[in-house]
Amino acid sequence: MTVAMLLRSTLRNLSVRRPLLLAASVCLLSFATFWAAQRAAGVSMIDLMVYRAEGRTVLDGRDLYAMRATSVQLPATYPPFAALLFTPLTLPGVPGLRALATAGNLLLLVAFAQLSLRLTLPPDRLPRPWVTALWVASAAVWCEPVWTTLRYGQINLLLAVAVMWDLTRPDGHRWAGAGTGLAAAIKLTPALFAVLFLIVGLVRAGREGWNPWLRRFATASVVFCAATLAATAALPRDSLRFWSTALFETHRVGSAENTANQSLRGVLARLLHTGEPALWWTAAAGAVAVLGLASAVAAALRGERAAAMAACAATALLISPVSWSHHWVWCVPIVLFLGARAGAWWALAAALAFCSYALWWVPHGVGRPELAQGAAEMTLSALYPLTAAALIGYVAVSVVRPWRTSRTA
Numbered sequence: 544m545t546v547a548m549l550l551r552s553t554l555r556n557l558s559v560r561r562p563l564l565l566a567a568s569v570c571l572l573s574f575a576t577f578w579a580a581q582r583a584a585g586v587s588m589i590d591l592m593v594y595r596a597e598g599r600t601v602l603d604g605r606d607l608y609a610m611r612a613t614s615v616q617l618p619a620t621y622p623p624f625a626a627l628l629f630t631p632l633t634l635p636g637v638p639g640l641r642a643l644a645t646a647g648n649l650l651l652l653v654a655f656a657q658l659s660l661r662l663t664l665p666p667d668r669l670p671r672p673w674v675t676a677l678w679v680a681s682a683a684v685w686c687e688p689v690w691t692t693l694r695y696g697q698i699n700l701l702l703a704v705a706v707m708w709d710l711t712r713p714d715g716h717r718w719a720g721a722g723t724g725l726a727a728a729i730k731l732t733p734a735l736f737a738v739l740f741l742i743v744g745l746v747r748a749g750r751e752g753w754n755p756w757l758r759r760f761a762t763a764s765v766v767f768c769a770a771t772l773a774a775t776a777a778l779p780r781d782s783l784r785f786w787s788t789a790l791f792e793t794h795r796v797g798s799a800e801n802t803a804n805q806s807l808r809g810v811l812a813r814l815l816h817t818g819e820p821a822l823w824w825t826a827a828a829g830a831v832a833v834l835g836l837a838s839a840v841a842a843a844l845r846g847e848r849a850a851a852m853a854a855c856a857a858t859a860l861l862i863s864p865v866s867w868s869h870h871w872v873w874c875v876p877i878v879l880f881l882g883a884r885a886g887a888w889w890a891l892a893a894a895l896a897f898c899s900y901a902l903w904w905v906p907h908g909v910g911r912p913e914l915a916q917g918a919a920e921m922t923l924s925a926l927y928p929l930t931a932a933a934l935i936g937y938v939a940v941s942v943v944r945p946w947r948t949s950r951t952a
Contacts, residue, residue: 562671562674563671563673563674563677566673566674566675566677566678566681567677569677569678569681570653570677570678570680570681572681573680573681573682573684573685574649574681574684577649577684577685577690577693578645578649581645581693581694584694586693586694586695587613588641588644588645588694588695588696589613589615589617589695589696590617590695590696590697591632591640591641591644591695591696591697592612592613592637592696593612593613593617593619594625594629594632594696594698595612595629595632595633595637595640596610596612596613597610597612597619597621597625597626597629598626598629598630598631598632598633599633600619600626601626601627601629601630601778601781602630602633606780606781606784607619607623607626607778607781607784607785608781608784608785608789618795620789620795620796621729621730622728622729622730622731622771622774622785623774623775623777623778623781623782623785624728624729624770624771624773624774625728625729625730626774626778626781627773627774627777627778628729641696644696645693645696648692648693648696648700649680649684649693651700651701651704652680652683652684652689652700652875653676653677653680654676654704655680655700655703655704655707655872655875655876656675656676656677656679656680656683656875657672657673657676658704658707658708658710658711658876659679659707659875659876659879660672660675660676660679660879661711662707662710662711662848662849662852662876662880663849663876663879663880663882663883663884664879664883668883679875679879683875685898686874686875686894686897686898687868687871687897687898687899687900687902687903688868688869688870688871688872688873688874688897689872689875691867691868691869692869692872694869695869697869698729698730699869699870699872700872701726702726702729702730702733703872703873704722705722705723705725705726705733706722706723706726706733706736707722707852707876708722709721709722709723709736709759709763710736710848710852714755715755715758718762719755719758719759719762720737720740720758720759720760720761720762720763720766721762721763721766723736723737723740723759723763723766724737724762724763724764724765724766724767724770725766725767725770727763727767728766728767728770728771728774729770731790732859732860732863732866732870733859734767735836735855735858735859735862736763736855736859737759737760737763737764737767738836739836739839739840739843739851739855740756740757740759740760740763741756741757741760742836742840743756743840743843743844743851744756744757744758744759744760745757746840746844747844756843793864793865796864796865797865797867798812798818798911799812799818799819799820799864799865800812800813800817800818800911800913800914801907801913802902802903802905802907802913802924803867803868803902803907804865804866804867805860805866805867805868805870805871805902805925805927805928806860806861806862806863806864806865806866806928807824807827807828807831807861807862807928808820808824808828808863808864808865809865809866809924809928810921810924810925810928811823811824811827812913812914813913813914813916813921813924813925814921816914816915816916817914818911818914824864828861828862831858831861831862831932831935832858832862834935834939835854835855835857835858835861835862835935836854836855836858837939838850838854838935838938838939838942839851839852839854839855839858839938841939841942842854842938842941842942845942847942849876849880849883849884850880850884850938850941850942852876852880853876853877853880853881853934853938854934854935854938854939856873856876856877857873857877857931857932857934857935858931858935860873860927860928860931861928861931861932861935866927868902868927871897871927874893874894874897874927877893877930877934878890878893878894878897881893881934881937884941885937889937892930893930893934896926896927896929896930897927897930899926901923901924901926902923902924902926902927904923905920905923905924906920
């Protein structure tokens with residue numbers, strides 16, 4: 544090969560790789576700036592410290608659900624299987640653990656962006672998926688749910704990636720459903736996606752028998768049961784305590800009216816100026832669960848997995864007793880879905896809601912000031928649920944007419 548030919552080949556390779564190099568550089572700069580901002584803010588990564596304490600409690604053979612960790616005495620709230628997975632967190636020192644958790648979450652954000660793009664955009668509109676994913680991740684790291692997830696050292700991105708991996712598997716994939724089952728064994732909320740798999744599978748079974756959605760549900764169920772039984776064998780006392788009592792002790796997680804609680808229960812607590820809107824929340828959660836799941840099922844039956852994902856994620860976040868703002872990392876695929884299906888203005892409105900940090904503009908903290916909110920403050924502290932309700936309404940209305948694009952269910 545002559546020097547001229549080698550030079551031309553090198554230039555061609557550079558021109559092909561230039562978009563990836565540019566996207567990677569911008570993403571790296573955004574992540575580095577984010578990391579510096581988090582360190583400058585002196586974030587404690589308090590939830591990561593709770594996870595570490597849970598792992599230590601398991602290794603020491605102490606009562607997991609009597610444990611209290613950090614200066615604010617936070618309890619364990621996840622199933623025992625999660626505590627088993629947290630035991631390796633006791634190996635590194637705290638500074639190293641914080642660095643590893645931040646780096647891991649940033650990598651998970653890139654993977655989450657790629658899977659979200661894969662689900663929401665058809666292949667012909669996504670010629671360079673990883674390039675686009677890097678651009679999305681570089682922006683998404685600054686939205687409030689992602690910022691807060693990394694601030695607290697939370698595992699939300701890990702669980703979301705596990706579920707999204709399932710949703711992007713082709714029909715007949717051997718392990719489709721395993722991610723959802725594992726996520727539900729760590730934290731119960733993702734189990735609503737397994738319910739979606741089951742209902743869609745049962746409806747389709749009427750005309751075609753065994754189908755990929757039932758297979759997803761079966762795989763998710765087997766993985767969930769295997770993980771839960773393994774935890775029961777390893778931690779029988781803690782398992783009995785969790786499944787018999789701790790699971791139903793919603794006060795363990797925190798005050799319902801806390802502005803960070805972006806669930807229906809939180810909205811109703813602030814609206815009704817009460818710490819426990821039990822009756823109203825039960826009725827509202829039941830109605831939203833029916834409408835949200837029905838919309839998700841209808842979308843899935845029409846071949847729209849992205850719409851089904853968005854409606855199911857929004858429903859799970861709304862009906863959970865407590866959905867802290869960092870649980871709303873599902874805003875990333877939701878905004879992408881709205882941009883692909885509803886248009887730029889819908890996506891921009893949702894992005895502004897999740898990037899505004901408006902829920903922190905209202906009085907909050909010691910003294911439970913959220914119980915005395917006015918109308919404007921209630922609106923600001925309910926932006927996520929309002930966005931989710933609008934999304935479910937959009938999907939519910941849209942499934943009665945053909946989508947502009949369709950994909951195989």
